[in-house]
Amino acid sequence: MKKKMIVALLPLLFLASSCSINPTDWITKTVDFSKLYIGGYPTISSKDDSSEIHDYFLYVSFENSSVSFKKEVTDYSYDVEINLNSGSLKSYGQKGDDGNPVFYDVGSYFSDSGSFFNYSSLKSYFAEGNYCTVFSSVGRLVKGNPSESPYVSSKARIGASGQMICVNTISAPDEQLTYSVSSVYKEEFVFGGK
Numbered sequence: 597m598k599k600k601m602i603v604a605l606l607p608l609l610f611l612a613s614s615c616s617i618n619p620t621d622w623i624t625k626t627v628d629f630s631k632l633y634i635g636g637y638p639t640i641s642s643k644d645d646s647s648e649i650h651d652y653f654l655y656v657s658f659e660n661s662s663v664s665f666k667k668e669v670t671d672y673s674y675d676v677e678i679n680l681n682s683g684s685l686k687s688y689g690q691k692g693d694d695g696n697p698v699f700y701d702v703g704s705y706f707s708d709s710g711s712f713f714n715y716s717s718l719k720s721y722f723a724e725g726n727y728c729t730v731f732s733s734v735g736r737l738v739k740g741n742p743s744e745s746p747y748v749s750s751k752a753r754i755g756a757s758g759q760m761i762c763v764n765t766i767s768a769p770d771e772q773l774t775y776s777v778s779s780v781y782k783e784e785f786v787f788g789g790k
Contacts, residue, residue, distance in 0.1 A: 627758040628782035629719035632706070632728075633688065634754070635699030636763040636775075638681035640734050650735045651681040652765060656702060661725030667750040667772070669731050672739050676705060679736070688760065697762050702728070718757040728754040732766060732773055749773040 634654060642648040655674035659665070678685075678700045685698035706718045715721040734747035749766045752773040763775040 623783050625781045625783055628780045629722075629756075629758040630703055630707075630717060631759075631780040632702040632718060632754070632757040633699035633760040633780065634678070634702050634728075634730060634763070635685060635761070636680055636697050636732070637765055638685075638698055640765045651679055653733045653736055654678040654680065654700070654763065655731050655733070655737070656700075657729045658706075658721075659727050659729055661727070665727065665729065665751075665753050667752075668770075669748055669751060672737050672745075674731075676700070676702070677737075699760060699762075703757065722756050730754060730761075730763065730773060730775075732763060734766070 634656060636652060636654065638652060639649050640652045641650070654677075655672075656676040656678065657674045680698055680700075685700055687696040687698050703718050706721070715724075729751040731751045732749045733745055735745070737748065738744035746769055747766060748769060750770055750772050752763070752775060754761060758780050760778045760780050761775045762778075763773055766773065
């Protein structure tokens with residue numbers, strides 16, 4: 597009886613010996629490709645009159661891989677308008693020299709509109725070569741009258757999810773929109789550890 601029990605326990609002992617004792621080893625961090633956050637600083641002030649503060653807006657478009665990227669803003673079409681000073685956006689713990697930038701959850705927008713895009717996930721959307729474009733304006737765009745929206749940036753291209761993108765503010769019309777990138781991670785439980 598003892599011999600059979602020892603033989604039956606051998607696989608469990610082998611499994612236990614290959615597992616980590618440290619519980620933190622059982623949690624792994626991987627990039628979360630279902631997420632994409634885009635944001636920046638909520639307001640911008642005029643150089644010549646620092647008392648004049650404007651809301652900073654971002655405009656996101658989802659582009660098909662068959663459409664070639666052009667950085668010039670030739671029309672004011674977009675899928676999502678983001679007022680960074682709306683008060684409804686989160687900072688996600690990011691802090692810069694000028695305060696806290698805030699971010700819009702593009703991944704949630706995509707999930708809510710997924711049937712519109714005919715993709716099961718944001719990751720699969722980017723995996724097929726599709727991309728997003730982003731441009732900004734100091735104050736809200738006035739559609740149909742570009743002269744009333746003088747501070748509009750050129751477009752930036754985003755080609756992957758799993759990122760937190762913080763755009764820089766612009767100081768001149770048609771200025772190249774630049775941004776910094778951080779990866780977005782999720783934690784997963786892995787039986788037996790890493």
